[in-house]
Amino acid sequence: MEALSAIFWLLLFLVFYSYLGYAIIVFILNLFKRRQSFTGGELPPVTVVIPAYNEEAVIEEKLLNTISMNYPAGFIKVIVVADGSTDATVEKASAFPFAQVLFEPERKGKAAALNRAMQHVATPLVIFSDANTILNTDCARNMAKHFGDELTGAVAGEKKVAHTSGVGTAEGWYWKYESYMKKLDGDFYSIVGAAGELFCMRTLLYQPLEEDTIIDDFVLSMDLCLSGYRIRYEPGAYAVELPSANIGEEKKRKLRIASGAFQALSRLPLKRLLHHPALCFQFFSRRWLRWVVCPFAIPLIFILNIFLSALHPSEIYDLLMWGQILFYLSALAGYLMISKAFFLTTIPFYFLFMNYCMIHGLILYRKGKHSALWTRSERALKV
Secondary structure: OHHHHHHHHHHHHHHHHHHHHHHHHHHHHHHOOOOOOOOOOOOOOEEEEEEOOOOOOOHHHHHHHHHOOOOOOOOEEEEEEOOOOOOOHHHHHHOOOOEEEEOOOOOOOHHHHHHHHHOOOOOOEEEEOOOOEEEOOOHHHHHHHHHHOOOEEEEEEEEEEOOOOHHHHHHHHHHHHHHHHHHHHHHHOOOOOOOOOOEEEEHHHOOOOOOOOOOHHHHHHHHHHHOOOEEEEEEEEEEEEOOEOOHHHHHHHHHHHHHHHHHHHHHOOHHHHOOOHHHHHHHHHHHHHHHHHHHHHHHHHHHHHHHHHHHOOOHHHHHHHHHHHHHHHHHHHHHHOOOOOOHHHHHHHHHHHHHHHHHHHHHHHHOOOOOOOOOOOOEOOOO
């Protein structure tokens, strides 16, 4: 009984720590840190790299949005990588004289596309941005200013999800939470995993990715950090994208990310990580616990709670059990009413949904059913 109780409280602590406890600790530590700001001097030329596989529906809007950014004339170059596209992406992108369009009939995946694009980048900075996102006007300017610090290897922008539906609202609330966590991380030491929707880095620091890499943004981020550089967070640079069309499309996207997470973990050089104590602390708290421990701990906590309530009568165990029952019932209601958004039901559902996808993603990864060539998730047509 004592062993079950100890495991229960340990798992409960780890889940709390991963989602809230770490944030509280870092928030307090940041209060005692001296803030630094860098103007960066003159704005350097930048190249915006846009991977665009079968993006005919959005590529024109994306290119118009990119070239309209508030940045010195002639200082923004644009490369569109449309390898493997079978629609009108290449033709539509080629109609813009300022865009260099790269195309090969064979589709090798996003990592291979980025590797090929980087061979054509000659500017000091490169910005990676997905074709289905819209950037704010001062995006490039706000990110470039951070590179006045020589230790800054990259700058992560904020991801925003335009939403009104239940799926979109859940994803949007999650990214608001993630954005706040990234701000804490950046102020403390470094962001541990930038969002690929908007990511700016020093061109010379780019290391070619293995072509089967699934979550290229996380791998690039960790490679920079393990090389001694830091990734800053800039909320004044953001990318807005539409939510998944439905929960099925969102699941498809989450499973790909989950499989990629375990692929990245299997390739992470742990010995190098241990040489960076602050980064190791952040990685353990923000990624390893979230990906490896919490998805399995959450159902185990409920099962152990049932046994402890039955075998060890106590008000605290009863209270925690009924609290969990209420949480799961709220999540069920959120699933049944997924087309509508209500904080008390949508958030519990999306929380459990994400953790379920991590378990399912691990299974797919262990079975070898993962690939860098994913089927693009359909996005909502309007919000």
